[in-house]
Amino acid sequence: MQLCLVGINYNTAPLAVREKASINVEKLGESLSSLHRDIHRGVILSTCNRTEIYASGSDSTSLEKAGMLFLQTLTGSKGAAGENFIYILKNVEAARHLFRVAGGLESMVVGEYEILGQVGQALEAAGKAGMTDLLLNHIFQGAIQAGRRVRAETGISRNALSISSIAVNLAEETLGKLSGRTMLVIGAGEAGRLVVKVARDRGVSRIAVASRTHERAAALVQRVGGIPVGLDSLPQELARADIVVTCAGAPHRMLGTNQIEKAVQSRGGRPIVIIDIALPRNVDPEVANIPDVSLRNIDDLTNIYETNREGRLSEIVMVEEIVEDEMRRLAAWWKALEVRPLVSALMAKAEEIRDRQLGKTLKKLRPLSAEEQESLEAMTKSIVNQILKDPIQQIKADGDGEHARLMSELFQLDAEKRK
Ligand SMILES: NC(=O)c1ccc[n+]([C@@H]2O[C@H](COP(=O)([O-])OP(=O)(O)OC[C@H]3O[C@@H](n4cnc5c(N)ncnc54)[C@H](OP(=O)(O)O)[C@@H]3O)[C@@H](O)[C@H]2O)c1
Structure with a gap:
């Protein structure tokens, strides 16, 4: 039985390519069905850091080819250009990579918590689609076990940053103290919840939370504070906010140049900071060219990731030891x-x-x-x-x-x- 991993991540592919390969939870079942045409046993792990296909079967060359084709079709970059973004790992090396992913070692924000749940969800979705087997189940369960040990036995996730908290840090770096500022958060999922929580702690005076489903925004603000608003109120909210953080799981752009130009006109020259942490991006990249607008995306947070990684070097060594320990068990x-x-x-x-x-x-x-x-x-x-x-x-x-x-x-x- 062979295991083959074909993937792209933030180290190998630019944002514009990664966003095309990103598969949100709503589309995962559909994507698994399309993968199933060529790969009978496989798991898709798609997060804001990566899209990876883990496939098992008897012929690793055909798994590799099918995985490559699947990713190249998603990204629309066929041939040699597309291949440059893709990494391929096999058998023990593929499993080791997954263990490192679950341990938070392969994340932009090292030690992040969210990835462990995402690995579990990926396995569950593949299981529901009837696409797992003994090998995939064992390797994914092993990775989850390694990830849990990492969180319990090391301090890697203690006070770990999240992309959401880094986004708020970036707003603070750009604007100075956030107390008394106003913020608009678009997206009421986990990323939105974390943004609101950190923004509250930093003293942001008014936080409007916009979501496609009003009830979801209402439920979020009830837990962490803020004001729920509908997507139809975006023009007024954009005119009002000093900072906009976009983190909706939409497959399309939610803010374009027209909307932002109109908002800027009604702001009387007051600058606006937009931080787009969604993947695919929620904001048209052309918005960056509008005067008085500072647009940042998930890849602009790189410096903060690096500092975070450097501050956690001793824990990283401990996590690597746990990963190797769990890998020995798996190899046996x-x-x-x-x-x-x-x-x-x-x-x-x-x-x-x-x-x-x-x-x-x-x-x-x-x-x-x-x-x-x-x-x-x-x-x-x-x-x-x-x-x-x-x-x-x-x-x-x-x-x-x-x-x-x-x-x-x-x-x-x-x-x-x-x-
Ligand atoms: N989770 C994290 O820690 C994290 C970290 C960094 C970046 N991100 C990025 O942030 C985004 C959100 O992730 P998430 O984990 O918070 O969860 P999510 O469940 O994917 O997104 C939640 C929000 O997105 C909205 N949404 C989903 N599909 C939409 C669509 N087609 N049109 C309009 N709104 C839509 C949801 O609206 P409804 O309430 O109507 O469903 C909800 O408000 C993703 O792009 C993700 O890659 C997440």
Whole structure:
């Protein structure tokens, strides 16, 4: 059984490419169905940092090709140009990458909490689509276990920043103290909730929360404060806010140049800071060219990510140790899984011989009582088991599969047929 990972992330692809590959929760089922045409067992992990396909099957080359094609179709960048954005990892390296992702090591904001839930959701969605198997389930569960240990045993997530809190920091860097300022938050999901919470703590005096569904905005402000508004109130709210943070899970742009130009006209020259942390972006990038508008996106937060990473170096070392510890457990399980057909073939061959020879011997002996026959059965089985015990342990522990190959050759085992 082979595992193949094909992905793009914030290290390999620019925002404009990543946003095309991003798949929100509402579209995940549909995307899994389309992946299923070429990959029968696979999980899609799509977050604001990455879109990754984890596929399992017997032919890793065809998994790789199908995964590449799927991502290139999403990004619309075919051929060599598209390939440059994509990374491919196989088997243990693919699993190690997922363990690191779940541990928060591969995130822009190292140690972020959200990723652990997202890994679980990705597995659940693939399971619902009937696209998981023993290998994918085991590897994803292992990654979640590693991620939980990381949070429990290290301080990596203690006071961890989130992209939402970094967005508020950036607003503060640009405008100075936020107390007395007004803010508009577009999007009432987890990202929006975190923005409002941090903005409240920084003393923002008025926070309007706009969402497609009014009830969701109302529920959010009830928990963390603010004023719920509808998307139809955006013109008035844009005219009023000093800071706009956009974090709606919409697949299309929600703010264009026309809207922002109109808002700017009614502001009498007062500057506006727009921070777009959505992926795909909620704001048309052309808005950056409008005078008195400062538009930032998720990739403009890079300096703060770097500082955050540097401040967590000692924890990163501890997290890496946990990841390696969990990887050793996984590797032992995987090895046992790989040699299972060979072990079955060996045991079946030995059992056939034992049974045949015992039958021949019994025919030559005087009729035995049931008790005597049982004793002979038990004794011959015990001899076979004891002879095979050490070689089986050796092939299970064997790192490069040399013992397994030798065993298969010497005993002429056709393990493939027993899979
Ligand atoms: N979660 C994080 O920590 C995080 C961090 C960084 C960036 N982001 C980015 O922030 C965005 C939001 O993520 P999220 O995790 O908060 O959850 P989400 O559930 O995807 O988004 C929640 C908000 O987006 C709105 N929305 C979804 N689809 C929409 C559409 N087609 N048109 C208009 N509004 C729509 C929802 O409206 P309804 O209430 O009507 O459903 C809701 O207000 C994403 O682009 C994500 O990549 C998230």
